[in-house]
Amino acid sequence: MHSVWFGEFMGTLVLVLLGNGVCAGVTLRKSYAADAGWMVVTTGWALAVLCGVLVAQAFGSSGAHLNPAITLSVAVNTGNYTQLLSYWSAQLLGAMCGASLMTLHYGPHWRLSPDPAAKLGIFCTCGAVRSPLFNLASEVIGTMVLVVVAGAIGSRGVSSTGPAAGVGQWLVASLVWGIGLSLGGTTGYAINPARDLGPRLAHALLPIPGKGGSNWSYALIPVAGPLLGGALAGLLLHFAHV
16 A cells, blocks of 8 residues: 555545644634634644645655645656656545545534535635636745745755755645745635645535535636646746756
């Protein structure tokens, strides 16, 4: 079971379980964390990334992408697209399983929370101000920051030997925390197609009481935006030789 595919699957599962989990804790009624706020959400997602990366590496994916946009950026940067679909399948399935486990974990709380839109927001993102072009731009910009800074963390310009063992994971988690705090208020910072699409599919498929629709009219933005941002950032890293 120790393989790149299984590492990506398990890492993304943990990422979404904990990331969607903090959204559920803050949103669902009768949760001890109810109404804890944006700082808790962004911190929870940052730690979810840390845990997901560590699990992915432990189970066989040394790169620990956990994100189709990261995988695409690496492919664009290196010119090697052979593993793209394998990574993407692991990430999407891992995200769906993580969202499903989160749904089970908070089982009794769904009936006690009457707002369908709030329940959907636990699973996936939407524009705080609905403006498709600006929402798309937010996702492109956020994902470019993610890819460029992650590339800088491991670059020769920062350190000829890269970060010390065990430090890089914390730096990436801090990066995601910073993106959430600074750029996340516009769209909820999906910056990861699997993180949004996988839980959205789980929301559509699972028998969640009072869930409402899954807002498929918005769903393309948190998929296309991060992929475009990842591709553009991959080109930048390639031509800048970072």
